[in-house]
Amino acid sequence: MHISEGVLSAPVLLAGAAVAAAGVAIGLKRLQHERIPQTAILSSAFFVASLIHVPVGFTSAHLILNGLLGAVLGWAAFPAILVALLLQAVLFQFGGLTVLGVNTATMALPAVACAWALRPLLLSQRNGRAALGGFLCGSLSVFLSGILVAAALIGTGEAFQQAALAIFLANLPVTVIEGLVTAATVVFLQRVKPEILSSALT
Amino acid sequence: MPGLDTPLSQGRSLVHRLDPRARLLGLVLFSLPVALAGSLRTALLGLVLAALLLALARPPAGLVLRRLAAVNLFTAFLWVFVPLSAPGQALFHLGPLAYTREGAALALLLTLKTNAAFLAVTALVASIAPPELGCALQALGLPEKLCHLLLMTHRYLFVIQREYLRLLTSARARGFAPRTNGHTYRTYAWLLGMLLVKSWDRAERVHQAMLCRGFKGKFYCLADLRYQTADALFLGAALLASAAMILVGRAA
Numbered sequence: 145m146h147i148s149e150g151v152l153s154a155p156v157l158l159a160g161a162a163v164a165a166a167g168v169a170i171g172l173k174r175l176q177h178e179r180i181p182q183t184a185i186l187s188s189a190f191f192v193a194s195l196i197h198v199p200v201g202f203t204s205a206h207l208i209l210n211g212l213l214g215a216v217l218g219w220a221a222f223p224a225i226l227v228a229l230l231l232q233a234v235l236f237q238f239g240g241l242t243v244l245g246v247n248t249a250t251m252a253l254p255a256v257a258c259a260w261a262l263r264p265l266l267l268s269q270r271n272g273r274a275a276l277g278g279f280l281c282g283s284l285s286v287f288l289s290g291i292l293v294a295a296a297l298i299g300t301g302e303a304f305q306q307a308a309l310a311i312f313l314a315n316l317p318v319t320v321i322e323g324l325v326t327a328a329t330v331v332f333l334q335r336v337k338p339e340i341l342s343s344a345l346t
Numbered sequence: 347m348p349g350l351d352t353p354l355s356q357g358r359s360l361v362h363r364l365d366p367r368a369r370l371l372g373l374v375l376f377s378l379p380v381a382l383a384g385s386l387r388t389a390l391l392g393l394v395l396a397a398l399l400l401a402l403a404r405p406p407a408g409l410v411l412r413r414l415a416a417v418n419l420f421t422a423f424l425w426v427f428v429p430l431s432a433p434g435q436a437l438f439h440l441g442p443l444a445y446t447r448e449g450a451a452l453a454l455l456l457t458l459k460t461n462a463a464f465l466a467v468t469a470l471v472a473s474i475a476p477p478e479l480g481c482a483l484q485a486l487g488l489p490e491k492l493c494h495l496l497l498m499t500h501r502y503l504f505v506i507q508r509e510y511l512r513l514l515t516s517a518r519a520r521g522f523a524p525r526t527n528g529h530t531y532r533t534y535a536w537l538l539g540m541l542l543v544k545s546w547d548r549a550e551r552v553h554q555a556m557l558c559r560g561f562k563g564k565f566y567c568l569a570d571l572r573y574q575t576a577d578a579l580f581l582g583a584a585l586l587a588s589a590a591m592i593l594v595g596r597a598a
């Protein structure tokens with residue numbers, strides 16, 4: 145879910161860049177040197193996962209998984225998403241330079257906030273609670289990302305109202321799928337390797 | 347799944363021979379006036395300049411056209427929705443909504459800007475191989491940890507992708523066919539969970555191997571970055587282009 149370059153207005157771009165810079169600074173400060181290989185390799189796993197297309201009715205959607213990223217990486221989600229966007233620019237030429245901040249902020253802010261708020265559920269030993277936490281974390285962070293993207297468009301000008309509404313509505317089915325996939329992944333991780341979830345959240 | 351190699355970074359063109367740092371600075375100089383352009387003339391000038399630059403980089407045409415089509419899916423979306431909500435003189439009506447002339451003009455402006463930015467990124471950033479990009483960003487003063495993350499994330503993309511494709515192959519060998527149902531989503535979730543577990547374990551081994559080789563938190567850059575006359579000329583030209591776009595915007 146990106147906004148491409150050359151669409152947003154200067155105040156929106158600046159606000160996004162400020163939020164992203166603050167988040168990345170906190171994420172890097174809290175990232176210890178010996179955790180860099182782990183964070184980097186998990187980021188590559190999330191990058192690969194975001195290329196998976198899952199079928200939705202007659203079409204398919206690609207996974208975003210920012211909720212799960214927030215749960216696994218915590219504040220490091222900010223630098224991880226910035227790196228992913230840079231790599232997307234190099235590999236696929238998506239996005240651009242001036243929207244880097246807005247795109248980082250719209251994806252990372254909900255991820256960190258949802259994972260932090262839903263911590264008790266995500267870390268629960270009971271499958272049902274962990275699944276609920278995973279569903280809420282996965283779906284809410286994509287939902288909030290959609291709202292932030294819509295807000296960035298509306299903040300640019302009233303001419304974007306219909307476009308923002310369309311993006312918001314198109315995002316709703318993705319929200320449900322993200323929730324389902326994140327819920328099942330969280331339960332899987334709780335059973336197989338709980339430290340992946342607990343290392344960033346505790 | 348799309349390929350992760352960077353065919354555009356292979357080349358011997360004029361652009362490829364520039365210092366990656368100069369290319370990144372050039373992109374900054376070019377992107378700001380394009381992103382903030384309010385007039386059609388500025389955007390058109392930006393598009394022409396970016397196209398010239400891309401011609402100098404001589405990328406494979408088919409690949410660029412395919413990527414260009416993908417970028418313009420978003421602009422097509424803007425052409426549908428922006429004129430419906432922008433106030434102004436109606437060109438035609440769609441039920442209760444008016445498709446306005448002013449909205450269409452705005453959509454045209456955004457299309458030009460988006461394409462100019464895409465062409466510039468393709469010419470200047472896609473022509474840098476990712477390992478060089480990490481070094482160049484670090485040399486430009488970005489935080490060291492961020493550049494390490496970039497280098498290592500890129501290094502392991504291919505390894506992790508192969509790991510994922512192996513998991514997918516074994517799921518298919520057991521009769522997995524993706525459909526719109528809970529079973530499909532659960533299977534993908536478990537594949538993803540397994541991928542994270544494998545990545546976690548791999549990271550531990552990689553870190554131990556790095557420690558064995560005396561890693562002390564510093565990556566040594568193997569790309570040789572040299573700032574030469576051609577780079578200075580290029581940055582001068584980028585500065586002129588940037589100033590020209592700002593002046594054209596003022597005059598309009």
